[in-house]
Amino acid sequence: xxxxNLAEQEQxxxxxxxEFDALRIxxxxxxxxxxxxxxxxxxxxxxxxxxxxxxxLVRLSALxxxxxxxxxxxxxxxxxxxxxxxxxxxxxxxxxxxxxxxxYDGAPFPGYPADDEAVRTARRTEAAPRLAEHLANxxxxxxxxxxxxxxxxxxxxxxxxxxxxxxxxxxxELTAAQYDALKALSPGDGRLYESSQRGMGxxxxxAPDGTRVxxxxxxxxxxxxxxxxxxxxxxxxxxxxxxxxxxxxQALAKGRPAAVRAATAVATHQxxxxxxxxx
Numbered sequence: 365x366x367x368x369n370l371a372e373q374e375q376x377x378x379x380x381x382x383e384f385d386a387l388r389i390x391x392x393x394x395x396x397x398x399x400x401x402x403x404x405x406x407x408x409x410x411x412x413x414x415x416x417x418x419x420x421l422v423r424l425s426a427l428x429x430x431x432x433x434x435x436x437x438x439x440x441x442x443x444x445x446x447x448x449x450x451x452x453x454x455x456x457x458x459x460x461x462x463x464x465x466x467x468y469d470g471a472p473f474p475g476y477p478a479d480d481e482a483v484r485t486a487r488r489t490e491a492a493p494r495l496a497e498h499l500a501n502x503x504x505x506x507x508x509x510x511x512x513x514x515x516x517x518x519x520x521x522x523x524x525x526x527x528x529x530x531x532x533x534x535x536x537e538l539t540a541a542q543y544d545a546l547k548a549l550s551p552g553d554g555r556l557y558e559s560s561q562r563g564m565g566x567x568x569x570x571a572p573d574g575t576r577v578x579x580x581x582x583x584x585x586x587x588x589x590x591x592x593x594x595x596x597x598x599x600x601x602x603x604x605x606x607x608x609x610x611x612x613x614q615a616l617a618k619g620r621p622a623a624v625r626a627a628t629a630v631a632t633h634q635x636x637x638x639x640x641x642x643x
Contacts, residue, residue: 368430374520376423380416381513384452387412388506391459391499398488398495402466406459406499413456413502416509420449435523437595437604441516444598448512455505462498467491515558515599518567522595525587538590541581543620546590546612548575554591554606556582558599567599569606590615 391409396402424445432438467487472478479487538546548554548571555570569577585591590612594605608616 368426368432370432370520370524373423373427373432374517374524377513377517377520380419380423380448381510381517383416383419384506384509384513387416387455388503388510391455391503391506394499396495398467398491399469399484402495403463403468406462406466409502410456410459410463413452413459413506417449417452417456420445420452420509424449435595437519437523437597440596440598441519444512444515448509451505451508451512455502455509458498458502458505462495462502465491465494465498511600518558518599519595522586522593525583526592538615538621540621542584542590543616544575545569545571545577545581546585546608546616547620548573548577549585549591549606550608550613550616552605552607555603556593556599556606557603570603585612 387409390412394405394409396405424442427433427438427445428442433442467484467490469479469484549569551572553572554577557568557570558566567579569579569582571577582591586593588611589609592607592609594607597604
């Protein structure tokens with residue numbers, strides 16, 4: 365399969381997430397009057413949703429037809445991106461149904477009386493709740509698209525970090541904070557989760573004993589091969605299991621860096637006792 369520029373794909377997905385969120389905000393904040401005004405305002409939103417669906421389908425085809433499929437956890441990513449295609453399509457579907465529910469003021473068939481203002485007002489009042497419901501559903505589907513795109517961005521970023529070669533180091537390989545984080549994750553029950561806050565993805569690390577591990581520290585541990593992440597499960601809901609590697613266990617065996625340096629300093633500066641004279 366042809367190689368794929370993961371950094372480029374990551375940026376495409378970031379851009380898609382931003383566009384989906386911008387569309388969500390436009391739909392949520394839409395102000396309109398049922399009738400011709402609603403058509404003028406909802407129509408462009410429908411066109412934009414269709415453009416985003418097409419762009420998402422392009423990303424899915426690019427990932428599916430490349431070496432990305434050889435990366436652990438890529439199947440879950442492709443499933444997730446396919447769900448974004450579906451969510452985007454559903455957003456367009458609801459926008460189309462909103463236009464269908466919208467009352468239009470055309471002339472009736474010959475022989476039927478034309479609507480007066482009271483009838484037109486009643487038709488608009490009756491249609492308003494249906495319009496609002498379809499628009500709310502469309503905004504929700506856009507939010508789900510944002511969540512899906514952000515999940516894929518996180519996964520690709522992690523894959524790129526894991527693909528980087530580990531540079532050999534000398535001396536203490538961990539800071540005290542990194543050692544504490546690695547120690548907290550050593551039982552093997554740690555999890556990497558993705559949560560959604562107002563449509564934006566946020567990654568967090570859960571250690572078995574409740575120790576707070578910052579995502580920055582965790583990424584350093586991943587980069588240097590001290591921990592591995594099982595990417596075969598999604599980040600949200602169940603999360604991805606974190607395992608301390610053999611290299612990480614070796615780093616733990618050296619002891620906490622601050623404690624090792626302190627012991628070395630004491631041994632270096634300890635005064636030497638003078639030999640006792642023989643009697």
